[in-house]
Amino acid sequence: MxxxxxxxxxxxxxxxxxxxxxxxxxxxxxxxxxxxxxxxxxxxxxxxxxxxxxxxxxxxxxxxxxxxxxxxxxxxxxxxxxxxxxxxxxxxxxxxxxxxxxxxxxxxxxxxxxxxxxxxxxxxxxxxxxxxxxxxxxxxxxxxxxxxxxxxxxxTSCELPAPPKPRPASHSIQSTWALLVTSIMFYIPANTLPIMHTNILGDDQPSTILGGVVTLWKMGSYPIAAIIFIASILVPVGKLAILCWLNYSVQTDYYGGQKTRMVGYRITEFIGRWSMIDVFVVAILVSLIQLGNIMSIYPGYAALAFCTVVILTMLAAFSFDTKLIWSEQ
CATH class of the missing domain: 1.20.1440 (de novo design (two linked rop proteins))
Known part of the structure; x- marks a missing residue:
């Protein structure tokens, strides 16, 4: 190795x-x-x-x-x-x-x-x-x-790090809720505000995340439209829903379905970063298409809001204490 x-x-x-x-x-x-x-x-x-x-x-x-x-x-x-x-x-x-x-x-x-x-x-x-x-x-x-x-x-002949000191269940639950609620607040402008502006011959054409998916679909770029839709809409919504469900379940002392809930948590860990695809697409287009008044692309406020959503949901996943799924409070 x-x-x-x-x-x-x-x-x-x-x-x-x-x-x-x-x-x-x-x-x-x-x-x-x-x-x-x-x-x-x-x-x-x-x-x-x-x-x-x-x-x-x-x-x-x-x-x-x-x-x-x-x-x-x-x-x-x-x-x-x-x-x-x-x-x-x-x-x-x-x-x-x-x-x-x-x-x-x-x-x-x-x-x-x-x-x-x-x-x-x-x-x-x-x-x-x-x-x-x-x-x-x-x-x-x-x-x-x-x-x-x-x-x-x-x-490297190092001792494995000692497990972190257990946090009070209420601390983990509250911090996760705070991050999730903030993520939901940022997710609204991320989907309603333009994520980028295309300026063609002085005509500004703003585009939202969903609007970009629809445009790609109408152009016949079905696989790319599907990738953007999954990464930018389904994945964030799914991750928020799963994390809210997990946090609510441990808060209400629900002890069933531990394996199912752990699978849900692992899914959120795996898919969370991939929502950054749309932000990177905007960054690439902005840097590449700069031809003055003929054609230029500029980022919209939704790019920053959506980036914040991705970061906050990743932090929420890290904040959630999976041991609460298995232990009775």
Missing amino acids: TQKLVAFSLASLIFMVAALCFKFLSFSANGQYHAINIIGSIEALADNDYLGLAILQSAVILVLPSTILLCLLYLLIPVLFGKKPKHAAPLLKLIFTLRPWTMVEIFLVAVLVSLVKIMSMADIGIGLSFYAYALFAISMTAMLMYLDQHQLYIL
């Missing part, structure tokens, strides 16, 4: 650096041409007064993954030579704290969705960085598949 983790981590770092060095995507229409790299796409969000989204995108697709990879290499290369790495315990804790927040593969899927979405609008070019980033996503995903907390603690 150690050799595979080191190999995939090294490959991921190499491909990530390569993805930053070349052109990522290009867009041309009516004689106008615009090309971007990954850093340029982040700068475009900041230039459009969406610094928060720019910071978030750079964190989840570059900063956090690279931090995990560097920490792993620091820990495992000495292990290959039979030595014990220093500061292993805090670094392992950091790795597994950051792991749920990496979204490399989600960004790659969002890029593919964006390409399909704008192919009918203009000519799209794919640069070397796109292929490098795809290989980075594949290598990173393979590395995460081999990332096992128990085995890593054994390999």
